[in-house]
Amino acid sequence: xxxxxxxxxxxxxxxxxxxxxxxxxxxxxxxxxxxxxxxxxxxxxxxxxxxxxxxxxxxxxxxxxxxxxxxxxxxxxxxxxxxxxxxxxxxxxxxxxxxxxxxxxxxxxxxxxxxxxxxxxxxxxxxxxxxxxxxxxxxxxxxxxxx
Amino acid sequence: xxxxxxxxxxxxxxxxxxxxxxxxxxxxxxxxxxxxxxxxxxxxxxxxxxxxxxxxxxxxxxxxxxxxxxxxxxxxxxxxxxxxxxxxxxxxxxxxxxxxxxxxxxxxxxxxxxxxxxxxxxxxxxxxxxxxxxxxxxxxxxxxxxx
DNA sequence: AACCAGTACATTGTGCGCAATTGGTTTGTG
DNA sequence: CACAAACCAATTGCGCACAATGTACTGGTT
Numbered sequence: 625x626x627x628x629x630x631x632x633x634x635x636x637x638x639x640x641x642x643x644x645x646x647x648x649x650x651x652x653x654x655x656x657x658x659x660x661x662x663x664x665x666x667x668x669x670x671x672x673x674x675x676x677x678x679x680x681x682x683x684x685x686x687x688x689x690x691x692x693x694x695x696x697x698x699x700x701x702x703x704x705x706x707x708x709x710x711x712x713x714x715x716x717x718x719x720x721x722x723x724x725x726x727x728x729x730x731x732x733x734x735x736x737x738x739x740x741x742x743x744x745x746x747x748x749x750x751x752x753x754x755x756x757x758x759x760x761x762x763x764x765x766x767x768x769x770x771x
Numbered sequence: 772x773x774x775x776x777x778x779x780x781x782x783x784x785x786x787x788x789x790x791x792x793x794x795x796x797x798x799x800x801x802x803x804x805x806x807x808x809x810x811x812x813x814x815x816x817x818x819x820x821x822x823x824x825x826x827x828x829x830x831x832x833x834x835x836x837x838x839x840x841x842x843x844x845x846x847x848x849x850x851x852x853x854x855x856x857x858x859x860x861x862x863x864x865x866x867x868x869x870x871x872x873x874x875x876x877x878x879x880x881x882x883x884x885x886x887x888x889x890x891x892x893x894x895x896x897x898x899x900x901x902x903x904x905x906x907x908x909x910x911x912x913x914x915x916x917x918x
Numbered sequence: 919a920a921c922c923a924g925t926a927c928a929t930t931g932t933g934c935g936c937a938a939t940t941g942g943t944t945t946g947t948g
Numbered sequence: 949c950a951c952a953a954a955c956c957a958a959t960t961g962c963g964c965a966c967a968a969t970g971t972a973c974t975g976g977t978t
Contacts, residue, residue, distance in 0.1 A: 634888050635824045636836060640902060641798050641891065642817060643909040646838050648795035649935080651788050654916035656936090667964065670789060677782045684926065689783060691793050694927055696965050703963080720926040720973050741781050744788065749915055750908075755787060758908050761901065762790040768896055769801035796965080803966090814934065831956065841957055843935050850933080867943050867956040 644765075654747060658740045662733055667692070668704055669737075672726075675710065676734050680725040682715070704730070791912075801894060805887045809880055814839070815851055816884075819873075822857065823881050827872040829862070851877070 636642055652666045659669050667690075674681065674689050681689075683697055690697075701724055704710045709730035715721035750758065783789055799813045806816050814837075821828065821836050828836075830844055837844075848871055851857045856877035862868035897905065 634820070634885065636817070636820050639817075639820065639888070640895070640906055640909075641802065642820075642837075643906050643913070644791075644795045644798055645813075645817070647909040647913045648791045649838065650913040650916050651791055653936090655788065665963065666792075670783070670786075670792070673781070673783050673786065673789075682926085690789075691796065692964095693966065695929080695967075698928060700964070718926090718974070722927065738781065741786070747916060748787070748912055750912070754908065758905070758912075759787055759790050761897075761905050762787075762794040765895055765897075765905075766790070766794045766797040769797050769894060800966090812933065829956085839934095840936065842937075842959080845958055847934070865944070865956090869957065 651744075651748075655740070655744060658743070662736055663707065664704075664709065664733070667696075667700060668709065671700070671704065671724075672709065672730055672733060673737065675724065675726050675730065676737065680723055682721045682723055684721070686724060709733075798891075798895075802887070802891060805890070809883055810854065811851075811856065811880070814843075814847060815856065818844075818847065818851065818871075819856065819877055819880060820884065822871065822873050822877065823884070827870055829868045829870055831868070833871060856880075 655666055655669065659666060664672070670690055671686065674686060678685075683694060683701065686701075687693055687697055692700075701710060701712055705712050705727070707729065708727050711725050711727045712722050713725075715723050745755075748755075802813055802816065806813060811819070817837055818833065821833060825832075830841060830848065833848075834840055834844055839847075848857060848859055852859050852874070854876065855874050858872050858874045859869055860872075862870050892902075895902075
């Protein structure tokens with residue numbers, strides 16, 4: 625499969641994994657100024673995007689969408705709750721579940737998201753075909769390496 | 772530029788930023804088992820890759836290569852120093868600089884990197900053209916959003 | 919009814935990532 | 949030479965990510 629003829633450590637420039645890692649952090653950093661202005665972080669923004677779409681979800685469902693685990697989400701959601709972005713309550717029917725829904729502040733930020741998304745899309749400057757190809761490839765990668 | 776006709780929060784599925792974020796974490800997670808076996812983390816692996824290529828660098832130069840700042844690198848390098856992966860010493864000529872170089876254990880892991888890289892490349896399963904296109908697009912994105 | 923396996927979330931601990939501040943070192947300018 | 953500006957790293961503080969463990973709840977079995 626992979627040529628092992630020459631034994632040498634591969635340089636950083638050949639490492640796709642590094643480009644992915646660097647691009648992810650760079651894009652997150654590009655969102656940061658706009659999100660900081662709204663008083664939220666990037667992972668919190670992603671949570672809001674899911675809630676704007678689904679209104680109300682359990683922590684488990686949220687984690688499946690975002691591919692984040694409880695250990696990450698629980699404190700994140702608590703911070704979001706204390707800043708008035710979301711509400712958390714136990715499901716009465718099955719008290720193992722915590723249901724997360726939008727609170728007032730989380731709802732009010734909804735309109736800002738559209739603008740942020742447009743600005744970012746413009747800043748990335750990819751034409752629609754490139755955009756879609758990249759998205760397709762990234763999803764392919766993610767599915768290939770996921771268990 | 773960007774169509775603002777319909778006002779609605781964009782769904783997660785349309786967010787390139789999320790695919791990038793998810794792919795980056797997924798690929799990092801795919802490296803984790805192999806790296807854990809070597810007793811290192813993913814960012815530590817990246818530091819070693821740079822050092823295998825350059826032998827000796829200042830913290831500043833390392834940060835430029837990896838696009839990480841001092842606040843991240845200093846404790847990371849200290850952990851790597853205490854596990855025998857790298858050495859840190861002040862530059863005698865200019866004592867503002869800290870020079871980082873490979874220590875014994877960091878050198879000895881060099882040969883394992885080649886195998887890990889091959890395994891991962893196989894696991895990602897992209898053909899050479901896709902691989903290169905993705906790398907090109909990621910670098911374009913990174914440069915577009917970087918200051 | 920007591921038990922037990924499975925599920926969902928919480929908690930703890932470690933390691934990044936980054937902003938902001940601090941402190942020591944060098945360089946440039948008068 | 950003096951001294952301000954620039955520079956490099958360290959420190960502090962906060963917020964993720966994730967592994968590992970603990971706790972509370974549910975449904976099915978006995």
